[in-house]
Amino acid sequence: MDNSRKKKNLVMLILGMGFIIAALLLLSDIGRNFPGKNRVITVGAFSDSYWEVPNGYSYQILEDAIALFEEQNPGIKVEYVSGILKEDYPEWLSEQLILGNAPDVFLVPGEYFNDLAEIGALKDLSEMIEDDTGFEKEAFYSSVFAYGMYDEGQYALPYECAPKLMFVNKSILDKEGLEVPKEDWTWDDFYEICRAVTKDADGNGTLDQFGAVEYTWEEAFDSNGVKLFNRQGTECYFADEQVEEAIVFVEKLQKLYEGYNITARDFDLGKVAFQPMLFSEYRAYKPYPLSIKKYSGFEWECISMPAGKSGSNIAGLDTLMVAMNENTVNQEYAWEFMKLLTYDEGIQSEIFDYSEGVSVLKKVTESDQTLQLLIESSGEDSGFNLNVLSNAVENAVVIPRFRNYEEAVAQVDKAVGDIIEGSSNISMEQIIWNRKINNFLKDKEGR
Amino acid sequence: MEEKRAPDIIFKCMTSLNLIIILYIAGSMAASLTGYVRENTALSFLQQVNAVTIVPWKIPIAALLLYGGLLFFLAVQNESGLLFYVKTGLEIIISLLISYLLNFSYTGMLLLILADVTRRFPKAKRKFAVIGIICGVYLLSDYNLVSGRYGITALDTYLAYYRSDVQAIMLGLRNVLNSLNILIFIFYIILLIREQMSEKERILSLNDKLNEANEELRLANIQMEEYARESIKNAETRERNRLAREIHDTLGHTLTGIITGLDACVTLVDAAPDATKEQLKVIADVARNGMTDVRRSVKALRPDALEKMELPKALTAMIDEMKKATHAQIEYDCTAALKNFNKDEEEIIYRIVQESITNAIRHGKADKIWISISMEYNVLSVKIKDNGVGCAKIEKGFGLHHMEERLNMLHGSLYCNGEEGFLMEAKIPIRWGEEA
Numbered sequence: 045m046d047n048s049r050k051k052k053n054l055v056m057l058i059l060g061m062g063f064i065i066a067a068l069l070l071l072s073d074i075g076r077n078f079p080g081k082n083r084v085i086t087v088g089a090f091s092d093s094y095w096e097v098p099n100g101y102s103y104q105i106l107e108d109a110i111a112l113f114e115e116q117n118p119g120i121k122v123e124y125v126s127g128i129l130k131e132d133y134p135e136w137l138s139e140q141l142i143l144g145n146a147p148d149v150f151l152v153p154g155e156y157f158n159d160l161a162e163i164g165a166l167k168d169l170s171e172m173i174e175d176d177t178g179f180e181k182e183a184f185y186s187s188v189f190a191y192g193m194y195d196e197g198q199y200a201l202p203y204e205c206a207p208k209l210m211f212v213n214k215s216i217l218d219k220e221g222l223e224v225p226k227e228d229w230t231w232d233d234f235y236e237i238c239r240a241v242t243k244d245a246d247g248n249g250t251l252d253q254f255g256a257v258e259y260t261w262e263e264a265f266d267s268n269g270v271k272l273f274n275r276q277g278t279e280c281y282f283a284d285e286q287v288e289e290a291i292v293f294v295e296k297l298q299k300l301y302e303g304y305n306i307t308a309r310d311f312d313l314g315k316v317a318f319q320p321m322l323f324s325e326y327r328a329y330k331p332y333p334l335s336i337k338k339y340s341g342f343e344w345e346c347i348s349m350p351a352g353k354s355g356s357n358i359a360g361l362d363t364l365m366v367a368m369n370e371n372t373v374n375q376e377y378a379w380e381f382m383k384l385l386t387y388d389e390g391i392q393s394e395i396f397d398y399s400e401g402v403s404v405l406k407k408v409t410e411s412d413q414t415l416q417l418l419i420e421s422s423g424e425d426s427g428f429n430l431n432v433l434s435n436a437v438e439n440a441v442v443i444p445r446f447r448n449y450e451e452a453v454a455q456v457d458k459a460v461g462d463i464i465e466g467s468s469n470i471s472m473e474q475i476i477w478n479r480k481i482n483n484f485l486k487d488k489e490g491r
Numbered sequence: 492m493e494e495k496r497a498p499d500i501i502f503k504c505m506t507s508l509n510l511i512i513i514l515y516i517a518g519s520m521a522a523s524l525t526g527y528v529r530e531n532t533a534l535s536f537l538q539q540v541n542a543v544t545i546v547p548w549k550i551p552i553a554a555l556l557l558y559g560g561l562l563f564f565l566a567v568q569n570e571s572g573l574l575f576y577v578k579t580g581l582e583i584i585i586s587l588l589i590s591y592l593l594n595f596s597y598t599g600m601l602l603l604i605l606a607d608v609t610r611r612f613p614k615a616k617r618k619f620a621v622i623g624i625i626c627g628v629y630l631l632s633d634y635n636l637v638s639g640r641y642g643i644t645a646l647d648t649y650l651a652y653y654r655s656d657v658q659a660i661m662l663g664l665r666n667v668l669n670s671l672n673i674l675i676f677i678f679y680i681i682l683l684i685r686e687q688m689s690e691k692e693r694i695l696s697l698n699d700k701l702n703e704a705n706e707e708l709r710l711a712n713i714q715m716e717e718y719a720r721e722s723i724k725n726a727e728t729r730e731r732n733r734l735a736r737e738i739h740d741t742l743g744h745t746l747t748g749i750i751t752g753l754d755a756c757v758t759l760v761d762a763a764p765d766a767t768k769e770q771l772k773v774i775a776d777v778a779r780n781g782m783t784d785v786r787r788s789v790k791a792l793r794p795d796a797l798e799k800m801e802l803p804k805a806l807t808a809m810i811d812e813m814k815k816a817t818h819a820q821i822e823y824d825c826t827a828a829l830k831n832f833n834k835d836e837e838e839i840i841y842r843i844v845q846e847s848i849t850n851a852i853r854h855g856k857a858d859k860i861w862i863s864i865s866m867e868y869n870v871l872s873v874k875i876k877d878n879g880v881g882c883a884k885i886e887k888g889f890g891l892h893h894m895e896e897r898l899n900m901l902h903g904s905l906y907c908n909g910e911e912g913f914l915m916e917a918k919i920p921i922r923w924g925e926e927a
Contacts, residue, residue, distance in 0.1 A: 052568075053567045053568060053574075056564070056567045057563070057564070059563045060560040060563030061560070063557070064556070064560040064588075067552075067553045067557045070553050071545065071553050134534045135531055135532075135533055138534040138536070138537045139527075139528045139531070139533040141533075141543055142524050142528055142536075142537070142546075143528060144546035144549075159537065160537075162541075163537060163540055163541060163542050163543050163642070164543050370543070
């Protein structure tokens with residue numbers, strides 16, 4: 045081989061390598077790593093309350109956290125885009141992710157967590173949690189903390205939550221001479237009360253007072269210890285005995301109403317004794333002026349869910365989480381800021397001041413200060429039991445985290461509806477449906 | 492030469508086509524992404540994908556840069572071991588990177604690499620292993636195989652942004668371009684095979700020609716051998732002829748004279764004894780002369796001085812001997828440097844001089860001979876003149892004829908003139924350049 049060819053080859057190799065390195069640099073976002081640029085942390089948040097109730101303090105907690113953070117970390121600025129409504133937020137976040145402008149730290153509504161974790165938009169925080177000696181995950185309610193897990197990794201920290209509780213129309217129970225159930229009441233107690241209150245109160249020939257609305261198979265499953273799916277979402281346990289018990293119970297309950305279609309509106313009007321709702325509703329409507337507006341004409345209270353035969357007095361939970369952008373270049377400060385939002389007791393206690401949710405920190409939620417605040421805002425000096433709240437959060441059912449969870453649940457919903465409406469053997473139907481749902485899961489997983 | 496270029500042209504076509512396909516797919520992906528963002532349907536899109544997408548404007552630019560890098564690597568021409576493997580390995584990695592950028596909706600760059608390997612590296616030892624690896628990667632880098640494991644989103648999901656009929660056209664165009672790439676690749680391979688086959692044919696026909704030439708050469712060799720044998724025979728015959736002539740010229744002549752003289756003596760002896768005495772004296776002279784001639788002839792037939800000495804010395808020795816033997820006066824003048832002749836030339840120069848002197852004395856009865864040898868422009872001229880009887884009409888006897896033949900073999904010429912005494916001039920072109 046002659047020299048000129050050797051030289052030419054060398055030039056070609058160098059040029060080729062140059063182009064490839066340029067492409068890799070472009071793809072790896074090296075430009076954002078230049079010193080001076082990483083002194084700003086961006087945060088994604090929305091302007092209204094996560095709990096769908098009017099709220100005048102949209103960015104209050106965030107602003108306070110930013111002020112505290114900038115004081116603790118001089119020279120680092122935290123910025124956020126204001127004015128994004130909660131309903132537009134997922135779309136806004138998706139667009140920012142596509143355009144590569146997603147903030148370093150952003151709020152993740154529970155229902156979008158699976159998708160975001162699956163597509164790799166969120167950073168796995170496991171190592172940071174392990175390495176940070178000043179961070180004890182035991183300070184969080186374990187169930188709420190587990191909501192941020194996906195595939196063995198911790199992809200988000202909980203920011204605020206709201207457990208599902210049973211709302212009781214005390215006025216109806218009083219009228220019927222019934223006691224408000226105790227904390228550890230069971231399905232039998234629940235059924236008895238429902239049976240007792242379901243009647244034609246005004247005597248016009250149609251039922252106008254009912255036991256419970258929106259108590260569906262989901263609540264029954266949760267409180268009967270049903271584990272519907274395995275963690276990876278590859279298998280369904282719909283044929284279990286607890287499932288059968290729950291279906292039988294829901295069917296029994298429905299039979300009381302003789303085919304009447306009861307809605308949440310009926311509860312608002314004071315015609316229904318029980319409705320499962322998120323605690324945030326209680327926070328939103330318990331204070332005096334708002335309670336007039338929504339639930340006029342009756343006294344109400346929230347208690348734990350009735351326990352099933354094989355389960356306990358627990359239910360699901362909704363949570364708002366904070367996650368880190370997988371591509372953040374400010375990992376260190378982003379983590380610090382996330383910690384401030386979720387782990388700082390001062391900031392977390394503001395949730396009770398400015399939001400309708402519940403703090404994810406045990407110490408904050410179970411403090412006297414919180415009890416005082418709840419009692420003050422409810423306008424009643426007795427009655428509220430903080431244990432109900434902390435038990436509901438601590439023991440809340442952790443739903444499995446996999447991408448097609450919502451669709452799988454829709455399948456189960458269809459299955460339960462089908463079984464209740466049909467007349468054939470329940471356990472037989474369960475096996476058939478279990479096979480169907482398993483096929484669905486396998487199909488989805490394969491894609 | 493024209494034919495050798497055809498695969499190169501097709502290879503260029505392939506590189507251009509690949510560029511178009513890559514730009515087309517990367518462009519439509521970027522356009523779809525910006526479309527989703529513009530129309531606020533990014534959320535539903537992200538819920539369909541398997542991984543966060545790459546920033547729209549970066550897709551075509553990164554793809555172009557990577558493809559540029561690939562082209563540079565393809566331009567590296569090297570058949571030696573390590574560099575070849577490194578280069579091919581890098582090319583495969585770049586192709587996979589581009590495919591990854593395009594969500595494995597196109598992997599035709601691998602065919603480009605395959606084409607390059609088959610074309611440029613006919614000698615690489617493990618070429619077939621490399622080809623096997625490339626084929627394997629090409630087969631396995633199918634979207635449906637890869638997507639499950641590595642979180643890759645189908646091109647269809649991107650294109651879902653467009654109306655379904657537009658979508659169908661866009662996907663169709665991608666498929667058409669992809670098929671075109673495969674077709675061009677096949678065409679390329681066919682041409683390459685054809686070219687290699689014609690190369691083989693050419694080698695075969697060259698081989699045939701070589702065999703033919705060999706056969707001819709062999710025949711020519713045989714002919715040469717025959718010729719050599721013949722020329723040895725010729726030389727023998729010539730030598731025999733010379734012997735015969737010498738015998739005839741000397742002994743024959745002398746004996747005839749003696750016989751005739753003796754016959755006359757037999758008749759005269761009784762009638763005139765004195766005249767007979769006189770006659771016998773003459774006969775004795777003739778016999779003596781004949782003896783001299785025989786001596787000279789024997790000397791001429793003896794192995795030559797030429798075999799023992801250099802040409803100039805041999806010539807002077809021969810001339811001196813002639814002087815002594817014949818009492819003729821010989822003047823010798825040589826102006827040329829008699830050096831660096833080949834054997835043929837030395838032989839003929841020597842023989843011409845020897846023969847001319849013999850002729851002059853024997854036939855011309857000369858008592859004075861001039862010999863001059865000179866050189867002019869690579870032509871050696873040997874001139875011999877005598878004061879003998881000469882001859883009005885030159886009959887080329889055995890000697891002259893023989894001399895002319897030998898001169899002709901050396902492309903020389905012979906000139907004779909017998910008007911005043913006898914003049915003979917031989918011209919010999921000297922070929923120093925060829926042999927000396």
